[in-house]
Amino acid sequence: MSTSGDRRTAVAARQFSVTTRAHMAVDDATGEPIGLDDVDTRVGWLLDLVTAAGAGLVSRLWQPATFDVLAAGRDRQDRRLPAQGHVAAARLGWAPIYPDGVYVPSRVSRVVTAQVVATLRTLAYRDTAIAALSARFDPATGVVSPPTGPGDDVPSGFARGVRRQLAARLRRDGGAPAGPLRITEIQEPPRMAAMAQLSAADQQLAQITVADRELVLTVKLPTCPAPAGRAQWRSVRLTATIPAHLYGRAITDWHLPTLVLDRRGLLWRCAATALVPAAALNSATVAVGVDWSPTTLGAAAIVAEGSGGLSSDYRGWTYDDRGLGIKLARLQAEGQLLHRKAARLTRLAATALPEVRAELQAKIAVLNEHRTAVGIKRGRINRELAFDFARQVTDYAAAAGAQVIAVENLTTLKTRGHGQVNNNRAAQSARRQAVAALAHTAAGAGITVVSVPARRSSAQCPGCNEPLARPGGYHDAWCPRCRVGGNRDHVAGVNLAKRALLARNKVTRRRGQMPTIRVAEHAPVRKCRDKNNPTPSRARHRRVRHSLPAATPWLGVTPKQHVPAPQASVWDTVKPTPPHGDAGSRDTHTPLQSATRVEDSMRSM
Incomplete structure (x- = not known):
């Protein structure tokens, strides 16, 4: 608990992880600089x-x-x-x-x-x-x-x-x-990962200090692949820069990192303890429900509790993955194709002649390398997607004044009924990684992320708890009794937020796990016209000149007549009219009248 004047703010300690790389290395005994390539070699011997x-x-x-x-x-x-x-x-x-x-x-x-x-x-x-x-x-x-x-x-x-x-x-x-x-x-014994978790050691092997926004790690590394004595283990002092996005955080302690080697060299996986605002889950009055969608990573909706009970405007928010979901689906299909090719060649190599078997094994090695590269690329995109989703959901909840974010329980979530391709695509999405990123990002804003039951969240009406109708297809939901509905993912978000508010005093907490709500209670959620949904930001467009700059006319050439460009607008459907005398162009231009009608129709929405 920290006090500032008459205002008292509750804080809680929370651990997080971050990666960084060393930019300088010196011998701890002599102070002589050591090349980073030599450090990578010595860390490789340790691993x-x-x-x-x-x-x-x-x-x-x-x-x-x-x-x-x-x-x-x-x-x-x-x-x-x-x-x-x-x-x-x-x-x-x-x-x-x-x-x-x-x-x-x-x-x-x-x-x-x-x-x-x-x-x-x-x-x-x-x-x-x-x-x-x-x-x-x-x-x-x-x-x-x-x-x-x-x-x-x-x-x-x-x-x-x-x-x-x-x-x-x-x-x-x-x-x-x-x-x-x-x-x-x-099962066979598992393979050990090539890493060294220094947190299990003490200062005789490694120690870490912080100075001037830099991490200094002193660790003993072997000087040869097979050290024969204590003299062949020498201490190396490595210096790495703390990432800039951590400068404003109240970090109280840095823990010993885990050392791994990747394609770029030595990578530190550091853990730290920081003070974040403590969330009061029992007194939460506004909740955001996040529903995992088969078309995008997720959608959210808001439920507020007031004197009249639970209410929502049933206007949700859908995450825009900026095309990363399509790219992930393409990479997934490519990885599965490479896997099938490698499996088929493996079966052929089992009964092939020795010289043919050598050729097939070379092809299998190439396919496995390509599949590994595809997996690395998918992992990088999934991480980017997860943290981008977490940041946008956290900003959405903070703008609405929410104290809790409810997500579906992934252990009870089953992907089925959408075909083999879509089921596999949804099962391999970055949901679990997105939940971990959301819990970490929301904790910095003082918002608690809880797991609630997912069963029938998009099939029941939040008002009367009866099955919803699908008048417009799979993505549409409507309750004729309560006269509420809309996008099924937004309706599911309302149900998830409702379950979090009703059972906020029945949260199960286990060490190392997310707070979990195991009961799905019901209370009617009325539709209100109060604005509790944050207004989405509009993208700014570039300015359009009203006239072209005057050009020096060429002698003996009739200049073209130019028409000023229309005023810049937020509607992308407005297109400029073609210049006079450009009738010989093969491009199909939209007439001015039709473009104006599209603009009017968009403004009337």
Whole structure:
């Protein structure tokens, strides 16, 4: 709580992440400068040691007993396992093994074990779910029976993936399993990512300081691929600039980054703690509901609570992705085509002659490189799309004075009924990334993002809770009883905002997860004529000259007669009349009368 005069503002600490790159490197002992290419090479040696040791440790621990211990959360002395991964690994006796003659500091081993335990803890939930699903799997029909207990329910997409894995194992082995299967029986050990999470270490390996809008990271790096002693680990001081958009934030602490290598070299993934306005969810009176749309990323609508109950003007806002959605769909189709080509060539190479097999494998390698490049491009566009969407929704909610933003629960959201192509396109959209970006962006404005049930949000009337009619097709919604309607995505946004306001005192909060509302209560939302929807900004157009500059006439040439251009307008349908004497042009010009009629029709809307 911070106080300024008689005005008191509540603040809360929130962590966020940011990426940056070093622009200078020096040896910490001698102060001599080091080339950034040399730093990338030495970081690559560190990542090779971490990745190899982590992969070996995961392979040794890939057995059901490991997941039994992680699921129970107890060690051999029946003590609760600590949350820190490297401490839990030390208590359980899990230690990485390095090649003979290679010296690795104990703090690097902490980084390895922390990453391994985090991966295995994530897969422990999957192991329990696979055991429950395999027990209900019918080998004769290939169908998983419905769950009998409340704890056996898993997301439908996860269940479909496990069912395909069980069916593939049944075809491969030719017989039904004797009992429930574990994750170690149907999956291979996961590959370790080439990264070094320095947050698991202490100051003996790495430390970070802030000075003059710059981050200074001091980290020990090997001087050769296989260091034989402590002398071959030297400290390097790296300096990176803090991004300019963070200058105005109240950052209280910077945490040790995660080091990765990409095509441009060393990349820092830094985490920081900042103070943001604390949102009061229990006293919220205005909410924005965000509905995920099959045509664009999302649409939003506003619901306000007053003395007369809930009200809305049913005029929503639709996000304009500026054509990025079309580009993503094209890249997705291209990636799927490359995948099908590579799979077909793989099947052909399995039975081909040795010389033909070598040619096919070369083509497969090229296709895999192209598919990887397409995936990188899709990831970059998805990130840009997610943060642009988050910024626009946050500005929309702040202009309306909203205290909460309600989004659909992605675990209960099923994409179906729109065809195989559209269903796949919607399933691979950046919804989860957009939710994370929205939660981060809205927190800076003091707005809470909550997850609400998505079932029948676009099929029921917000006023009477009865099914809506579709007089104009799929994208239209109308309730003849309440005489409200419009775009179905906007109506769904009203329902989502209503559920957030009605159940704002029944929010479930879990560590590391978004606040969730699990009940869908109903109260009539009346249509009002009050303006609680922010006015969208209009794009400014360039100025148009009223006359052309005077040109020096040529001798012996009859100059053309020019007509002044029309006055600049916000309506793009107004087109200038062609110059006199330009009848020989093949361009089709719009007559002045028809253009005027289009302008009048647009102004009357």
